Amino acid sequence: MSQGRSIRLFLVDGTPTGLLTAEIMNWTGHALTGPRSKLVELIQRPECARTGVDFFIGPDPQDSLRTQVYIGESDDVAQRLKQHNRTEDQGGKDFWERVCLVTSKDLNLTKAHAKFLESRLMNVARNIGQCTLINGTAHDYGNLPESDRADMEYFLEQIRIVLPVLGFEFLRDVTKPSQIRLANDIHPITVSQSPIFELSKKGSPIKARAQEIDGEFFVLKGSNASASWTSTPHCYQTLHTRLIEDSIFPLSENGLRVFADDYAFKSPSAAAAVILGRAASGRTAWLMESTGQTYAAWQEQQVAALKPAQPALPPTD
Template sequence: MSQGRSIRLFLVDGTPNGLLTAEIINWSGHVLTGPRSKLTELVQRPECGRTGVYFLMGPDPDGSLRNRVYIGESDDVAQRLKQHNRGEDQGGKDFWERVCLVTSKDLNLTKAHVKYLESWLMRIARSAGHCIVVNGTAHEYDNLPESDRADMAFFLDQIRIVLPALGFDFLRDVTKPSQINETTSPGTKTVSQSPVFELTSKNRSIKAFAQEIDGEFFVLKNSDASERWISTPHSYQTLYSRVVSEGVLPETETGLRVFADDYAFNSPSAAAAVVLGRNANGRTEWTVQGSGQTYAAWQDQQIAGLRPALPSALITTE
């Protein structure tokens, strides 16, 4: 069972849309984040004069549903952020709307440490696939003593815990259904998983399967999908186009498309819309395999089966 963590948040200027700091108990790291509109105040903070790694995040100008992220490191983050704030024609970056900086409270992070962290963060972000990483090729940087690499592995783990809680989810680990049955080492976190759901469109010969893993709704590899968007324009049409453009839904000789890998969606309805090529209510379209029970009915059953915890004063032992 995964152990809980406490994250201490501080609203620097007392507003939820301003500067924010975050810390994890017993971790030397310190996180500072804020919107680009607060850059003047942010670069005056003492953290920005330290050695650290930073992240610039914003929407994709090309219209993708994924955000763009730039990962960098510096001995003087304030100076680097000032450079990034320039226009594209002056060597800056226009896309970003939020910035996040990770430094060390004990000032023990060195240039070698942050270069090592930067290279690993770029690799992890590309592998996770939640955002478009705009950096160039990640350089291999393993020139650290063994003890320092161990320290940075722990530091990296804490970054991956705290950033998603602040809305920077590009490092978030995803466990695909196909990975659950693979051999895992002792201590691996427990994964919550639902039964397998199915969706069938008999008149179009579409048959798809899905499973909910840790709150994400995955359409399973080899599931069928519509060859094109067949309905009126809808926000899910953009999602359908994105999944196709990513190479997840190649065409087949049958005329339909087939999922080349497990693919995570934010909701059953988003998954159903991509499978059917039209707007759909996934809570009723998806049914438990073998029973015909809808996703909505299955979820209601899970909630109804919960028992409220008794106050400790009412718990007795023989």
Template sequence: MNPGRSIRLFLVDGTPNGLLTAEIMNWTGHVLTGPRSKLAELVQRPECGRTGVYFLVGPDPDNNLRSKVYIGESDDVAKRLKQHNRPEASEGTAGGKDFWEKVCLVTSKDQNLTKTHVKYLESLLISIANQVGRCELLNGTAHDYGSLPESDRADMAFFLEQIRTVLPVLGFDFLRELTKPSAAVSTSPAIPVSHSPRFNLEVPRYSISAQGQEIDGEFFVLKGSKARAEWVGTERGYQGLFKQLVGEGVMVAQGSNNLVFSDDYAFSSPSAAAAVVCGRSANGRTSWVVEGTGQTYAAWQDQQLNSVTPEPEAE
């Protein structure tokens, strides 16, 4: 089992919806985040005058399962954030869009981050966000800053891992690793991977035959799985997600009766996965069964709970 880690969170104004700072033991980084409505207070913080990277985050009106994100860097983050907040900022840039509702910035407590360091970090962060695909990234192509000395690159690799650890804790998951079942291991050695057995969902009447697997809390439907050709359920539920996956080419037509998954796709729950596969609302806890045994997902999960030996009580 991977050893636990401590993250220190501090509510600056004592409210859960205000400014928040986060730090990890033995890491020189410092994270500050807050809503755009608190921007006037945020830019007065001393860390906003330092060199760092920042993230502007907001909802995607065309896809409520993803966020829009802009990643930037500056040696005076407060000044840059003020520029992004101006209504007259040019269209086509993060500043000219009213998409962002939250801001998150990462600086260094020892102030040893240089302009070259944050440019390098920005480049890596843009590349990772593009690769992971959990958000609509508003940046252009990441610049290559490979001229950083080897020792500095090693320091920034560690700094980057800490950013990827702490941001999901704060509700920003656009850098969180997406480890597909088709990948043998995690691409990040600092992030452990846990996975379930494979599950099957079969509905012979509609030629539905899908395979799934749960990895680190996300339920994947595997590439090649066959789903119903159209949504036949109510307009509520997962109809929007079904149409989205068809529109994005995640599910493509195969004959007149089926759609087939062109890649592994992560769902928030077994029921969401089952609904999209079946084209209607479905209980994923009973629809998915363990490959080779026929045990339902619910029974398998219950078995995992029953196999846990309770800790002995201290006398």
């Protein structure tokens, strides 16, 4: 099981929609985020006079389920914010609605460090594929001394921990069931995982298998899905279309779609809807492979098995 972390969040102006800072215990990094509407307050923050990396985030007009992200670096973040606040024809960027700045509290982050982080962050974001990255080609800044590269890799790991806490998921990687099976062949790893669940469609050869890993509901590689959305319009229809465009489950010779790899869904219902091509309640549609128990019944059984918390004992003299 992963070790716990302590993250300190601070609402700068006392509101959940304003500026927010985040720090991890024993990490020299410091994250600051806020909406574009708070640009004046952002620029006046002392962090903006430091060297660091920045993330400009906004909606993707071509895909409502994705975000657009621009990753940059600067030794004067305030100037970078002013530049990107201009209109597109003046060299700015119109798309972004929020910004996140990551700097160093001890001021030891140099321009070379920031360039290295920018390059690595762009590569990580592209490999994960959870956002539309609008940067150009990432340059390789691997000429840092070996000790500095090691320090920056650790700094990068902390960025990938703190950004999801602030609501930015595009750097968060997930451990797929197939990766766990391969890892266990070499060295057992400890994760929270459910039994295997199955989903089928009456009168259809569609059959899918899934497993919940650390709260993520994965449809397993080789599972079948409906070739198209077959019911009335629904929010999950957009997801079905996006997975087709991203080649997550290409069309096979038998007319069904087949998942090319394990794929994580936000919920059992999202997975069931995409597979069946219509809205569905995943809590009752998914059945445990070994017993036929529904996902909902299995989950309720886990809750019922919990031992009640013991009352605190009164202090003794």
